[in-house]
Structures are given as structure tokens and as C-alpha cells.
Amino acid sequence: MENDELVCEAARNGDVGKLKTLIDSGADVSCFDKDGLSPLMHAAKHGHAEAVKSLLEAGAPWNALSPSNLSAGDFAMDAGHQDAFDLLLNAGIQSELVLGTIARKGSENGGSNVDYLEDRVSFSEDKLMDTEDKAVMMAWEKPLMEAHAKAVCSGGGHILNIGFGMGLVDTAIQQYNPTSHTIVEAHPGVYKRMIDSGWGDKENVKIIYGRWQDVLDQLGSYDGIFFDTYGEYYEDMREFHQHLPTLLKPGGIYSFFNGLCGSNPFFHVVYCQLVSLELESLGYSTQLIPLPVKDCLGEKIWEGVKHRYWQLDTYYLAVCQAVEDSE
Numbered sequence: 065m066e067n068d069e070l071v072c073e074a075a076r077n078g079d080v081g082k083l084k085t086l087i088d089s090g091a092d093v094s095c096f097d098k099d100g101l102s103p104l105m106h107a108a109k110h111g112h113a114e115a116v117k118s119l120l121e122a123g124a125p126w127n128a129l130s131p132s133n134l135s136a137g138d139f140a141m142d143a144g145h146q147d148a149f150d151l152l153l154n155a156g157i158q159s160e161l162v163l164g165t166i167a168r169k170g171s172e173n174g175g176s177n178v179d180y181l182e183d184r185v186s187f188s189e190d191k192l193m194d195t196e197d198k199a200v201m202m203a204w205e206k207p208l209m210e211a212h213a214k215a216v217c218s219g220g221g222h223i224l225n226i227g228f229g230m231g232l233v234d235t236a237i238q239q240y241n242p243t244s245h246t247i248v249e250a251h252p253g254v255y256k257r258m259i260d261s262g263w264g265d266k267e268n269v270k271i272i273y274g275r276w277q278d279v280l281d282q283l284g285s286y287d288g289i290f291f292d293t294y295g296e297y298y299e300d301m302r303e304f305h306q307h308l309p310t311l312l313k314p315g316g317i318y319s320f321f322n323g324l325c326g327s328n329p330f331f332h333v334v335y336c337q338l339v340s341l342e343l344e345s346l347g348y349s350t351q352l353i354p355l356p357v358k359d360c361l362g363e364k365i366w367e368g369v370k371h372r373y374w375q376l377d378t379y380y381l382a383v384c385q386a387v388e389d390s391e
């Protein structure tokens with residue numbers, strides 16, 4: 065039997081002794097068997113937590129994907145193997161925290177979505193698309209946007225929204241009649257549409273045209289903040305979070321579009337935990353409220369859309385507030 069098959073077999077059987085011998089003799093823990101499964105996936109699928117631990121320690125990648133796009137964590141989660149799941153979750157969080165540190169050091173260039181901001185966008189009734197047929201925003205998210213608006217407007221006062229898109233969250237925010245409603249939008253085509261449709265004439269609305277990164281000095285402090293941009297990375301949102309202590313008033317509520325890794329259930333769990341931990345380090349507690357979205361998402365919705373950015377049945381609405389306010 066090939067060495068790769070032997071490692072997979074030992075992992076499948078939870079034979080930690082054999083696994084260690086193979087690892088010590090130089091076996092490749094990042095291999096895949098003929099079905100495209102890694103040793104870590106085999107160990108996770110069968111709930112062999114000790115084997116999962118040994119493989120992770122030997123450098124097996126926690127985020128490798130099977131041909132059906134499942135990771136070891138997905139296998140553990142689906143089979144209800146809590147110990148293996150916890151080990152993989154911890155490995156995912158630790159590794160993303162480290163990668164984040166590296167990305168932070170290297171992110172001094174022009175901006176993540178310069179190309180998107182320079183290209184045309186097209187509007188239809190049910191979506192806003194970029195030139196690559198990727199959806200910037202889709203109407204199926206309307207109930208989610210309404211829930212976000214309800215959360216960030218719960219204390220009334222001054223509200224900030226970053227990213228207008230189809231104006232769904234802003235329309236919902238207007239229903240709460242906030243004292244002031246500031247909208248930051250960076251795309252010229254989206255901005256033009258906002259102006260053409262009268263958003264600039266609303267009494268309590270202030271539109272700031274530009275990337276949030278470039279207009280921070282025009283912002284004040286707010287009772288509710290929602291963040292939902294497009295074409296940016298997790299790292300950009302992390303950078304936005306660094307400004308929360310100045311932007312969010314004491315007692316205020318912050319929320320963001322939680323589409324983090326929305327096409328893989330386990331990666332989504334990793335990122336929900338990661339963002340909660342990072343917000344906690346800034347002094348904010350995060351509540352993740354489950355909202356079922358399966359019924360909003362028929363096959364037809366994605367016709368003509370290149371990337372299905374959301375494939376999960378439950379959306380976790382993040383509601384964040386300063387730790388002292390939540391106690």
C-alpha cells in the first residue's frame with residue numbers, strides 16, 4: 065500500500081501509534097487518498113480526536129477541501145464529533161489569527177476593490193451586479209437588512225451606514241426615523257443612483273461620497289452603525305473595527321453583514337468566532353442571532369450570478385455593543 069493510503073487508513077482507524085510512526089518516518093500529512101480525502105478528514109469523520117490532534121501537530125492543513133468542498137471540520141460537525149470539531153475550530157482560529165497578523169503587516173497598498181470602484185455596475189429589480197457578473201447586492205437579503213436596521217436603530221439617535229448598494233438597509237433605517245442618517249458610498253454609479261432617486265433630498269440624510277477609509281475625518285459618533293461593503297477583504301472589516309471606539313457612542317449598537325465564508329459551513333463558524341474574539345479584544349461583545357434563510361434562496365435566484373456568495377441555511381445576525389453596556 066502507498067504511504068498516503070497508509071496514513072489515511074491509520075487516521076480512519078484512529079490508530080495514533082501507527083500514525084505517529086508514519087509521521088516520524090516522513091509521511092506526508094497533507095496528502096489525499098484516491099477519493100480526494102485527507103488523513104485529517106478521515107480522522108474527523110470518525111471522531112478520532114487524538115488522531116486529529118496528532119495530524120494537526122504534524123502540520124496537516126485544517127482548511128483543505130474534499131472534492132465536494134467539505135473540510136475536516138465539516139466532517140466532524142456533520143457527524144456530531146464535538147472533540148474533533150473543537151480541535152479543528154481552535155486550529156482554524158489560531159491559524160487565521162496568525163495570518164491576519166501577517167496580512168496586517170503587508171497591507172499598505174492602494175485598497176482591495178479599486179478595480180470594482182472604477183468599473184460600471186448594473187441595476188435590476190432583484191440585484192446589483194458588477195462587470196464580472198458577480199452580485200454586489202441581491203434582493204433576497206431584504207429581510208436580513210430589515211433585521212440589521214432594527215438592531216442598529218434600537219436606541220434611535222444618529223445612525224451610520226457604510227455601503228448603500230440597493231438601499232435596502234437604508235430604506236429600513238428610514239422607517240425608524242432616526243435623528244440623523246449618514247450613508248457612506250464609494251461607487252460613482254451607486255452614488256449617482258442614490259442622488260437620482262432622491263436620497264440627497266431627505267431631511268435627516270447625509271451622504272458622504274468616498275471610500276470609508278478616505279472619509280473617516282468627516283464622520284462623527286453614532287448610536288447605531290451598520291457595515292456592508294463589497295469587494296473588500298476580512299482584513300478591511302478588521303481595520304474598520306479598529307475605529308469603532310471613536311465611531312460608536314457609549315450604549316451604541318454595531319452590526320455588519322455577516323457573509324463571512326458564506327459558502328462553507330465550518331469556515332463560517334471559524335470566522336464567526338474569529339470576528340467575535342477580535343471585537344472582544346476591542347471591548348465589544350457580540351451576540352449572533354440565528355435567522356433561517358433557506359426559504360429565501362431558491363435555485364432561480366442565482367441565475368446569471370457567477371459566484372454564490374451564500375450557501376448556508378442559517379444567517380447569524382451579529383449585534384455588538386460595548387462589554388460594559390451588555391452587562
Ligand SMILES: C[S@@+](CC[C@H](N)C(=O)[O-])C[C@H]1O[C@@H](n2cnc3c(N)ncnc32)[C@H](O)[C@@H]1O
Nearest residue numbers: 227229230231232233250251275276292293294
Ligand atoms: C453589498 S452592498 C451594500 C448593500 C446594502 N447594505 C443594502 O442594503 O442594499 C456594498 C456597497 O458598498 C459599497 N462600497 C464598497 N467598498 C466601499 C468602501 N470602501 N467604502 C464605502 N462604500 C463601499 C459598494 O459600492 C456597494 O454599494
